[in-house]
Amino acid sequence: MAPSQISDDELGEIYTFAIQLGKDAGKMLMDAARLRMSGSEGVQKFEEKENAVDIVTKTDTDVEAFIHKSIAEKYPHHKFIGEETYSAGASKDYLITRDHPTWCVDPLDGTVNYTHLFPMFCVSIALCLDGIPVIGVIYAPFLNQLFTACRGRGALLNETQRLPLIRDSPIPPAAPKGCVFSCEWGKDRRDPAKGEGGNLGRKIESFVNMAVELGGRDGKGGMVHGVRSLGSATLDLAYTAMGSFDIWWEGGCWEWDVAAGVAILLEAGGLVTTANPPENYETAEIPDVRLGSRLYLAIRPAGPSETETARQSQERVVREVWKRVTALDYARPGA
Amino acid sequence: MAPSQISDDELGEIYTFAIQLGKDAGKMLMDAARLRMSGSEGVQKFEEKENAVDIVTKTDTDVEAFIHKSIAEKYPHHKFIGEETYSAGASKDYLITRDHPTWCVDPLDGTVNYTHLFPMFCVSIALCLDGIPVIGVIYAPFLNQLFTACRGRGALLNETQRLPLIRDSPIPPAAPKGCVFSCEWGKDRRDPAKGEGGNLGRKIESFVNMAVELGGRDGKGGMVHGVRSLGSATLDLAYTAMGSFDIWWEGGCWEWDVAAGVAILLEAGGLVTTANPPENYETAEIPDVRLGSRLYLAIRPAGPSETETARQSQERVVREVWKRVTALDYARPGA
Structure with a gap:
């Protein structure tokens, strides 16, 4: 079945199925979290955080198996790529092709948060057609926040509130000043001063540039309104769609983290x-993200101002970010 | 009325009053936020973020006035300190004294988040007796999370779930490795390389020490499990009470941000x-926080292990943090 054969009605049906799947999977995550909590249900557990990792890994695997099985039963001809099944394989090749409708699923994003029971964790389900994600369902059960979208049908919070929350809000004229900047420290923790360093040093350089007062850092100071780190790429993107974050800049994610x-x-x-600035960042064409690139720069929905279209203002911010960030080093075969 | 004259029953009544006050004030915040949102209620607003600041300031003032009036009517002999009324005064003296029951209120914590409609904002209400906060109510209406505590009555999430979520969870033996570290970038954005620098440079040094691999940064690398920045000191503390964050380290807050x-x-x-390491950080006595000190280091509730009491493990983490952080410079007259 070629993607082009999927009618609009059928896409709507798949969307409804995906939303219910997200709700059911999120409930599984929350049920497992509740089992670890003491108190209201009378369960008292003595739990070391080390042991928690095993419990979390089992939940992760169980939820992916549930989602995989549900999709395989309903849409046997669709392809499925999940974090757990992928990680178990040897290849790190990019697997989303253009020739099949492909589900791209992270059963649990924000794994560290989930381990520590910080509410910023979620299930993340996408359907890609022609290699492009056209349905997205993100459910964060501890926050009771469900983010959904389907191409042509708009994006919603909890199925009623349209995203972004504030429509047509222009981007601040002196951006990144006035913007909320979302970023993550990540897992690469090599000492920037040692050997060839690593991505942490590049990130710190970039974060500090974005934060420092205007005029500071040899003109790279961006004086953002706030710097936020939640520990979930998926929720960073959801809050950017909401308009809560103006800018999200990150490297190292995989396609199920972002689809x-x-x-x-x-x-x-x-x-x-892309997160990495091209050589001529002031004039270079701004490419659409490649899902498997592991390098992402997201700008919130915007409204026009008296002097710019929405797209012009978003592209202005992209260049202002590129001016201030250091290229990250994340490899990816086959993307 | 001296604080010692407040009976346990009366304290319980004040607690009930404070919880309802928090719910009502949080609803005011959320109602004002909804007015700014487009969509479900059919309101379409063209809003520049600059204009949002004025709307937010008005809400902040209105909510504080509501809380102040409610308390004055119910407890006319109690003292009241609120962010808005305090900021309007000339003095920066510390105002919580030991001789009166004193309410310490931030009508809106996470102001930047509220301006951008990122859900991490809340109302924060405390009652201090003998200078110590004994009742705390934090309500984050967009998250639908209510945190409450009263001395001797335990701490709760949403009035039913006891905090911390996981009881008696030991602190990781190699902490800060294995810990979630919560910190904020704050408003002091002076370029660390210019003049005498500022607190941002000191913070960055400290954050990077906590994050870098063990053995890095001349032995100061802490390899924390995750670094989080939410933009609300109040919610940072609430999530530390939940056990979601193991460590919160911050300077610059005022008493209503933390009470x-x-x-x-x-x-x-x-x-x-205190956030600032004493000279002999390995053996110095660990003082209780001074509410007006503007320097805070919080460690989550813990359980004992086979070799340590809960308190011993918390003190171990305090010293491990002190080893890695740079003293911050926040002045405070009268504290």
């Missing part, structure tokens, strides 16, 4: 391109 | 001391 978020952000009117 | 959070964290079994 649903990209679908929701695009449908809400946001822009996603 | 309710400290009440909740202490009642949940956490520890709060």
Whole structure:
């Protein structure tokens, strides 16, 4: 079955199925979290955080198996790529092709948060057609926040509130000043001063540039309104779609970390391109994100101002970010 | 009326009053936020973020006036300190004295988040007796999360779930490795390389030490499990009380930013001391936090292990943090 054969009605049916799947999977995550909590249900557990990792890994695997099975039963001809099944394989090749409708699923994003029971964790489900995510469902059960989008049908919070929350809000004229900047420290923790360093040093350089007062850092100071780190790429994208974050800049994610978020952000009117600045960052064309690139820069949905279209203002911010960030080093075969 | 004259029954009544006050004030915040949102209620607003600041300031003032009036009517002999009324005054003196029951209120914590409609904002209400916060109510209406505590009555999430979520969870033996570290970039954005620098440079040094691999940064690398920045000191403390964050380290807050959070964290079994390392950080006595000190280091509630009491493990983490952080410079007259 070629993607082009999927009718609009059928896409709507798949969307409904995906939303219910997200709700059911999120409930599984929350049920497992509740089992670990003491108190109201009378369960008292003595739990070391080390042991928690095993419990979390089992939940992760169980939820992916549930989602995989549900999709295979309903849509046996669709392809499925999940974090757990992928990680178990040897290849790190990019697997989303253009020739099949492909589900791209992270059963649990924000794994560290989930381990520590910080509420910023979620399930993330996307459907890609022609290699592009067109349906996105993100459900964060501890926050009771469900983000959904389907191409042509808009993006929603909890099935009623349209995203972004504030429509047609222009981007601040002196951006990144006035913007909320979302970023993550990640897992690469090599000492920037040792050997060839690593991505942490590049990130710190970039974060500090974005934060420091205007005029500081040899003109790279961006004086953002706030710097936020939640520990979930998926939720970073969802909050960018909401308009809560103006800018999200990150490297190292895999496609299941971002596919649903990209679908929701695009449908809400946001822009996603690459994290790494091209040589001529002031004039270079701004490419659409490549899902498997592991390098992402997202700008929130915007409204026009008296002097710019929405897209022009988003592209202005992309260049202002590129001016201030250091290229990250994340490899990816086959993307 | 001296604080010692407040009976346990009366304290319980005040607690009930404070919880309802928090719910009502949080609803005011959320109602004002909804007015700014487009969509479900058919309101379409063209809003520049610059204009949003004025709307937010008005809400902040209105909510504080509501809380102040409610308290004055119910408890005319109690003192009241609120962020808005304090900021309007000339003095920066510390105002919580030991001789009166004193309410310490932040009508809106996470102001930047509220302006951008990122859900991490809340109202924060504390009652101090003998200068110590004994009742704390934090309500984050967009998250639908209510944190409450009263001395001797425990700490709760949404009035039913006891805090911390996981009881008696030991602190990781190699902490800060294995810990979630919560910190904020704050408003002081002076370029670390210019003049005498500022607190941002000191913070960055400290954050990077906590994050880098073990063995890095000349032995100061802490390899924390995750670094989180939410933009609300109050909610940072609430999530530390929950056990979601193991460590919160911050400077620059005022007493209304932390009073309710400290009440909740202490009642949940956490520890709060000063952010700035003493000279002999390995052996120095660990002082209780001074509410007006503007320097805070909070450690989550813990359980004992085979070799340590809960308190011993918390103190171990305090020293491990002190080893890695740079003293911050926040002045405070009268504290």
